[in-house]
Amino acid sequence: MSPLQSAKFWLIQHVGLAKDALHIYVGLTLFLGAALAFRWPLRSWKPLAVVFAAALLGEAWDLRDSLIYRTRIDLWGNWHDIWNTMFWPTMLLLLARTTGIFATSANTRRSG
Template sequence: METSAFQSLKLAVVSATGLSKDALHVYVGLAVFLATSVALRKPLRSAVPWLAAIAVALAGEALDMRDDIASFGHWRWAASMHDILNTLFWPTVLLLLAKFGVLRNAK
């Protein structure tokens, strides 16, 4: 089975950065969360940046699921859950800290 363009892109990013796939999930989730907050001028306590991080995580895992089924004949759902948790961990922490007032300047 041929490697999909999405998987090739992921492998190229891993190779170029020298980071693990897990680390990249963490960075992507945090970057999407913060960039959405800044771009849309939404406070960190808003659900909008967090939902953007979820959307990106789910879209990536949908592509991985497609590739898993094509390559392995089944979806490796545990690996997808692992990736989603890695992607959403820090956005969730920051959202909760901002919502409960720990991050006081995060309007």
């Protein structure tokens, strides 16, 4: 078992969340963390690109592990994981772009 798979199983056992929920939490953490760390607005494509890159890398690693350890390849499962990881960050980006819900007072003063 690869270090990534070991880390995933450890998290599942010790955090008390299902694997699908972990994908959601990782996606949100990466999205908001990248936006905060790099001072990117939530309406920017950049935080979403960070999440997408991480989701693709994680699933590529899963596929690699399946080949190396001769376990079943589940492409539908890989797609499901990417979907779970991307859904809420994408919704936050759309909300930031189409509503004023994440507008700061400085942005509100400039546009008003």
